[in-house]
Amino acid sequence: MSADEAKAKLDEQVREIIQWHFSEETxxxxxxxxxxxxxxxPREEVKGYDDIIKFPHFQDxxxxxxxxxxxxxxxxxxxxxxxxxxxxxxGLPKQRVGWDxxxxxxxxxxxxxxxxxxxxGGNWIMVGPTGPRRLRLAVEHLANxxxxxxxxxxxxxxxxxxxxxxxxxxxxxxxxxHVMAQAVEIxxxxxxxxxxxxxxxxxxxxxxxxxxxxxxxxxFCGGTSMTPEYVRFLQEEVLENRAQFVxxxxxxxxxxxxxxxxxxxxxxxxxxxxAPQPRAVLRIVDPEKTEVTKEYGEYGRVELxxxxxxxxxxxxxERDEAIRREPxxxxxxxxxxxxxxxxxxxxxxxxxxx
Amino acid sequence: xxxxxxPILRQGRVHKSLDVQTVNRLGSEEPAAEISFACSDMIKxxxxxxxxxxxxxxxxxxxxxxxxxxxxxxxxxxDDLPIGVDxxxxxxxxxxxxxxxxxxxxxxxxxxNMKRLGGIFGQIEDIFRGLTRGLDWEVIxxxxxxxxxxxxxxxxxxxxxxxxxxxxxxxxNALWIPSIAMKVPxxxxxxxxxxxxxxxxxxxxxxxxxxxxxxxxxxxxxxGSGAIIRRAGRxxxxxxxxxxxxxxxxxRVEVHGTGYSKFLIGEDEIENWRDYIDTLVESVSANSGRxxxxxxxxxxxxxxxxxxxAVAEKVAEIKPLAQDDPEAKLSGFANPKxxxxxNAAVEEGIKAGGATDVTAEFREGERFQERDGMNYLxxxxxxxxxxxxxxxxxxFLFPFASVVExxxxxxxxxxxxxxxxxxxxxxxxxxxxxFDCPHIDRLNIGNVPTNRIQWNQPHEGxxxxxxxxxxxxxxxxxx
Numbered sequence: 001m002s003a004d005e006a007k008a009k010l011d012e013q014v015r016e017i018i019q020w021h022f023s024e025e026t027x028x029x030x031x032x033x034x035x036x037x038x039x040x041x042p043r044e045e046v047k048g049y050d051d052i053i054k055f056p057h058f059q060d061x062x063x064x065x066x067x068x069x070x071x072x073x074x075x076x077x078x079x080x081x082x083x084x085x086x087x088x089x090x091g092l093p094k095q096r097v098g099w100d101x102x103x104x105x106x107x108x109x110x111x112x113x114x115x116x117x118x119x120x121g122g123n124w125i126m127v128g129p130t131g132p133r134r135l136r137l138a139v140e141h142l143a144n145x146x147x148x149x150x151x152x153x154x155x156x157x158x159x160x161x162x163x164x165x166x167x168x169x170x171x172x173x174x175x176x177x178h179v180m181a182q183a184v185e186i187x188x189x190x191x192x193x194x195x196x197x198x199x200x201x202x203x204x205x206x207x208x209x210x211x212x213x214x215x216x217x218x219x220f221c222g223g224t225s226m227t228p229e230y231v232r233f234l235q236e237e238v239l240e241n242r243a244q245f246v247x248x249x250x251x252x253x254x255x256x257x258x259x260x261x262x263x264x265x266x267x268x269x270x271x272x273x274x275a276p277q278p279r280a281v282l283r284i285v286d287p288e289k290t291e292v293t294k295e296y297g298e299y300g301r302v303e304l305x306x307x308x309x310x311x312x313x314x315x316x317x318e319r320d321e322a323i324r325r326e327p328x329x330x331x332x333x334x335x336x337x338x339x340x341x342x343x344x345x346x347x348x349x350x351x352x353x354x
Numbered sequence: 355x356x357x358x359x360x361p362i363l364r365q366g367r368v369h370k371s372l373d374v375q376t377v378n379r380l381g382s383e384e385p386a387a388e389i390s391f392a393c394s395d396m397i398k399x400x401x402x403x404x405x406x407x408x409x410x411x412x413x414x415x416x417x418x419x420x421x422x423x424x425x426x427x428x429x430x431x432x433d434d435l436p437i438g439v440d441x442x443x444x445x446x447x448x449x450x451x452x453x454x455x456x457x458x459x460x461x462x463x464x465x466x467n468m469k470r471l472g473g474i475f476g477q478i479e480d481i482f483r484g485l486t487r488g489l490d491w492e493v494i495x496x497x498x499x500x501x502x503x504x505x506x507x508x509x510x511x512x513x514x515x516x517x518x519x520x521x522x523x524x525x526x527n528a529l530w531i532p533s534i535a536m537k538v539p540x541x542x543x544x545x546x547x548x549x550x551x552x553x554x555x556x557x558x559x560x561x562x563x564x565x566x567x568x569x570x571x572x573x574x575x576x577x578g579s580g581a582i583i584r585r586a587g588r589x590x591x592x593x594x595x596x597x598x599x600x601x602x603x604x605x606r607v608e609v610h611g612t613g614y615s616k617f618l619i620g621e622d623e624i625e626n627w628r629d630y631i632d633t634l635v636e637s638v639s640a641n642s643g644r645x646x647x648x649x650x651x652x653x654x655x656x657x658x659x660x661x662x663x664a665v666a667e668k669v670a671e672i673k674p675l676a677q678d679d680p681e682a683k684l685s686g687f688a689n690p691k692x693x694x695x696x697n698a699a700v701e702e703g704i705k706a707g708g709a710t711d712v713t714a715e716f717r718e719g720e721r722f723q724e725r726d727g728m729n730y731l732x733x734x735x736x737x738x739x740x741x742x743x744x745x746x747x748x749x750f751l752f753p754f755a756s757v758v759e760x761x762x763x764x765x766x767x768x769x770x771x772x773x774x775x776x777x778x779x780x781x782x783x784x785x786x787x788x789f790d791c792p793h794i795d796r797l798n799i800g801n802v803p804t805n806r807i808q809w810n811q812p813h814e815g816x817x818x819x820x821x822x823x824x825x826x827x828x829x830x831x832x833x
Contacts, residue, residue, distance in 0.1 A: 203395035229373040
């Protein structure tokens, strides 16, 4: 696919999704009411991705303050929905409704995985936040989609964040050890070839056992930012260069932005992620003037637009910043590189804790 | 010389990180060094393997390690040594210039500290004898033996001595140097502005024949330091009172905190107070007043005003000078904000009432000074009206002391925890009470500056007892 073809496909997706969410028959109460209040009809004015700028930034508080039913498209009115939660530590968490998006996203992601390192039919283990998270169903679906089953070990990141906030770092280590003990037992005694976990947990498992010696060939990782040095450490030392490290960037609201793991060494382990276009788009914006896209090679705030029939979310400002990177032959659209918490250079952010 | 790249050392193995930070020369944008930063999980992994490093040292004879240590001292002082990863060499003079460029220390103070460090290497036998009360090195080699006719056996408590080093005082490296001869590898986390001294000491040891595996150096962020503190078998760190409190019940961690060192003059000697002014000036201002062994409170039964004025007049002669001025004794602040914060704290204490800055009359200009792009605080002697005044027992990173009057009979009860106390007196009863006082770490009787210490006695803990534990043992005759 050429860059022009990718752009045309994205514009087509934008038109289709706008049509869907702002039509009485298929749209959801939230956006239909928004249209009335805004006084303009996006179906008439938004003809492609460049027009998305006409929307204000989506506020994630809406996902907490609005009832979930208001995000149910009329077309899905009679289908019960899944509720997926985002992070959060106190109060009512932010929630997103969904049906099949996670399956589409992870099937699409599956196509990017190497069969050598993520063998078809191989079993998986997921070590990380399960509970109300989309990830829990998504990873199991990924395993099933590739012909395997999935084991789970849960970790509650909200508790970990609280412990860190209270500076109870010994407790963090104890809790991590408790999670690790469960994960290591399963890895030791079951046939597992693929793992999903977070970078910190991966390193922690590697402290206890040789991961490749126990049959794991591929590690799909996500959840937090990673410096190039840390990515190299995970690939070369934790996975001993015998299993493949596949970093991803994503969340409940987006799906998965993928990297190109085989190119990591030549890129000095600087990870660039490509959004699952046309279902979601990542743009690096000037934090002070968010309508302006940063130049290639510059850091800016990450802005996400999600464009599926289940969920329309224009111009959501992520709590991350990243470098705008050039399109890649495999993914002919902008990438986002060296993601780190927004404002990481100026303030302390509790992140990357599990 | 271009800015060298200081890598991570993982049991002596050079690791060039992808996470590189630049330390600039103070007051300029010119890089002084590029530093490889280690991620915390890497340190955790390496800690698991420190037994291998310990095995390397354990396999050597103590006598050889003692010779290596002595030789390393000479090399540290005199030789050109590798710096960074590109094959560049650093002469002793280059070392002085590099350290001055990032720490703000005057060259003269660096040379003084260098000499002091060199002395530690050379005194290794004396230090070991002092800390072990005369133990034969062979007991360390064999694991057991005799001392004073009694059977003794010692085993190491740890595979590594981890040290979280500060940026403000190269001499603190003295604390870990004896560890090598005691066969315990070191894992060092250098201060951001001061990778120079630990690096040079390590290179000197390696050149002298020590196995490189004995040395790990991890420039790292806060989480890396946390991993070291939580995971290492024995940890030395430097911090304030809150840090001391945090680890007071953790036998793995030895915190070197504030010293609150004091200089006391007894009633029997107070009429001779003029004889002690030079000692007081040295005690307050040596090493730019940065050491925990510098006097921060002067306690006298009378003549408080006169003594304060006499000391103030002399310390006021210590001024910010060019770093390379041989007469420079005052250090600038690597972090310019520190000088502002400290100055504000002193001013606040004075405004609270009951305290007078006696130095103000003698010094040129304000306490806070800027010179050559660096911030300085000029020496300050504060006359306080009682121990309750908030500046009476304070310690700052510049030559600062309070002068307080107190009857001799009350002094011991009022001084509080003190790393060093010098008591000028011949009063035997009082001397006996001072020896009995549990909150004095080091006691000097007579006209001895608080900053002059002998390393063959414990300093904020006994290094040998920190690294080794005595076990009981019996060996039956083999039939």
